[in-house]
Amino acid sequence: MVTNVTSLTRSGLSDFLVQRISAVIMALYTFVVLGFFVANPALSHATLSGFFASTPMLLFSTAMVFSTAAHAWIGMWTIGTDYIRDHYFGRHSTAFRMVYQAGCLILIFVYVVWALQLFWSL
């Protein structure tokens, strides 16, 4: 039996929505950032940091960080509850899944702190 205690919003319906809204934000961010790199082949440090330090990009990057955290949490939770269950992992699957989930959360935490510190210190 899989319980819902480790999902992001504890509701499948709102997780579904958060997953998709964050996906759109992340796709747009990827498009903008990759576009910037493609448009600036002879890139300098000043141009790069100027781009990311601008207020619109700072806000966009912050939205990207939180979107990534939510998106990864929901995605990894979905994968964990789909595969780490008794059928594949035996009767201790819940314990395995909690360890897996804790690992995911630690990594998400590291990413959020790292990325926010990176962007907001520009």
Next chain:
Amino acid sequence: MAVILSNQDLNSELARNDHNRKLYRLECCPKSPEEAVGPMNKERPVYLSLTQFHFPVPAIASIFHRITGMALFVGIAYLLWLLDLALDSESGFAEAGAVLDNPLAKLVLWGVLVMLLYHILAGVKHLMMDFHIGDSFEAASRSAYVVYFLTVVLAVATGVWIW
């Protein structure tokens, strides 16, 4: 990878889908009348033989979406590390450039970016299907091939850009 968008291709997909349905019935349905009329067992085992089961194209596109998602969860650290280095200082920027002179570092960057592009393209497909755009089996198969095709095109373009 065969990028075929013909009807014949879809017909064979449909045929294999029928094969799955038969396989599923064969493995999941009660084998004897006793089993059929007995009290329902709430802990029924799941007999999905993953090796025998044929996965239709949209299912494979979806599995790749998951695999790339998991890989990106780790791969994003590489992108963040490079960006951190490049944004840090003039010398950090030069160092990030030096890191990317290494062919292996380029290959990893290419791999992460291609997985990201695939994940986004398949994500757009899934988002459209959420809105019931192209969510029939035929349309979902066709769009899976379109996602593969665009990924190959963008993978080549990304490779040309990196090298």
